[in-house]
Amino acid sequence: MKIVKIKIKNLFGIKEYEADGRSIELTGKNGAGKTSVIDAIRYALTNKSDREYIVRNGETEGEILIETDNGIRIDRKPRTQQTDYKSVKHNGMEVGSPETFLKDIFTTLQLSPVEFMAMDKKQQNAIILDMIEYDWSLQTIKEWFGEIVPDINYEQNILQVLNDIQSEKGYYFMKRQDINRDARNKRAFIEEIAENIPEGYEAEKWEKASLNEIYTEIERIRKENETIDKALQLIENRNNKVRKFEADKEIAIAALDREFDTRANQIDRDIASLKAQIKALETERDGLADKKKDKLSVIENQYTAAVAKYDAEVEEYKEYVGKEKKSTLELSEKAAMVEKMKSHINEYHRMVNLQNEVEDLLAESADLTRKIEKARTLPGEILETATIPIKGLTVKDGVPLINGLPVSNLSDGEKLDLCIDVAIQKPNGLQIILIDGVEKLSTDLRTKLYEKCKSKGLQFIATRTTDDEDLTVVEL
Structure with missing residues (x-):
């Protein structure tokens, strides 16, 4: 899905702007209106803006209109003296729950993909893992582990969930530590009791002795x-x-x-x-x-x-x-x-009970080990059947690897490629990338970024600050 028409009027610093679906680079000095175009498109898709004033100074109404090649029409009119107007249609029909509908056709990184590079590795890893498509539910967790594992954030992707389950700070690992410690303590008690009980002690015989x-x-x-x-x-x-x-x-x-x-x-x-x-x-x-x-x-x-x-x-x-x-x-x-033999009976039974408790604890510990190992092996099984949208993506111990390397080990060029792959997570969604401030990239990286977008068939609108007084639109 691509944009075929953009119309902006009296939004931010823009008096009037129109564009079709071509990829362009907007250049000019600060204040020329480059970022206003990108902010207007972001506003159309999200109904949000970081700017205090949305309607152009001196006007009472602004408008952003976007049309796509598959019949989607987004029309927003912010107003200063009455309620804002919004309309989202698909093939001429108003869409119910328009904000939810729009969230399903793009990702937030499409609106600022270079931000991905500035994120810490934990945020980057979480975003990449979220891209892996695997159908699962809480019932799936129950089938795997026999329960809904406590202390897990199930809003995460399944691989991060499994990583948290097998983590050394996870519920199973900590519980197994407690169980093993309890088993060790009980074994010590058993040894202490056994030292004071004669070898070959027959508790049943001495219980019956009169x-x-x-x-x-x-x-x-x-x-x-x-x-x-x-x-x-x-x-x-x-x-x-x-x-x-x-x-x-x-x-x-x-x-x-x-x-x-x-x-x-x-x-x-x-x-x-x-x-x-x-x-x-x-x-x-x-x-x-x-x-x-x-x-x-x-x-x-x-x-x-x-x-x-x-x-x-x-x-x-x-x-x-x-x-x-x-x-x-x-x-x-x-x-x-x-x-004397009868005096050992209570301690003997205590020792036997402790031994039974230790056996139960060890069985529980073994079950937890099995669950931890399952959480460690499941990612490999999941990746065999899951849809992986990024080429060369694998997961090891809950950490995504690109061609065997963590994101932090990638070169700047590889990270840029990854930015685009991460941004376009919805193959049937809106195929556009908004890139604000490409002057921060080297010429080589900027060229590679544009080539990456073109190779994927993406529309993109980029802004680059120059010394030119006027806003210039460069078709790419």
Whole structure:
């Protein structure tokens, strides 16, 4: 699509100007109106201007009219006393959303392509990558990575998006670093725990091991040993006990003898002094033998009962007398060992849980590595099918290369060629280039720039400051 008619009236410093679709160079001194022509065309296409006054001084209305060879007609009339007029038609029909329509037929660099050379490499790279045509959407990202990767500017071109995804400052890389660090820390904890757990530790066995049975057996043996000790003591002390019982009996008999002898003597004395009571006393004396016999019988019975009771107790423990006492040392050591093994159970389970967590972390890390590698390999796959509008363009690690070189390594001539290639990104769009201030370029570069535009079949309007008083139009 090319411009076939340009008409400017009362815009900026221009009173009236008309041109067809030929490529021209506008020359003259500063203030001659060279840049006003380019600014008017920019205004027609963008409805924007950096100038404070658009309508020519002294006028109330200006106009810029542009017609193309495919039926597009752009007519803008800025006004100072009423609302601006604008009309964008295609084949005689008004276009809906005219500003959006116009944005689709040109790129901003067409209006000032040399600006590309003054940009930093990051801006240049972003513009070049934006030129690569590849149909993708957020659903494409989901299919590639299983999710919409966070912290990514999806307004960028797909190659820059992939570069940001695989970047060392990207979400996946940083997350993988955190996961690997966490895995290393957990491994350190595992090693620390393992140092305190016996080799070949069987957690399930020691969880099921019963200390109650061991301690019950220890208590049974301890009580049996006490019983054996008591039986031996009872047997050994029996004779002593019996002798004690005999001594108690003899003492009681001796006491009884003394008691009754004393009484008999007293009676004799009483008989001698109390003859009147002789009969009663003699009767009492005659009965003393029977009373003594009865009490003696009680003493004998008490003795017999005490011996019998003690013999019964001895008999109860008799079965333990020949028994050998058992040692609880082995069981105590076993109980201590089981207790020690059980003390490791919680740490063992903690270690196992940490190991499982490490496995999960490593699997997640491996998945992130896979995604990072995919983001690194996808550009190559994309470039195999994508439409690449610049000859010799490749991409490595997210950086566009022209014939194997980054833009910053290109010569000035190569950069000029690239300027034009970058500016004309829409093959079906408006094929015109506006170049303001070509006097800043060397004669050789300026000539190469014009030849590049001609070789691509582009219309171009260039301005060059000279010492000429009047505006001169040079057809190229």
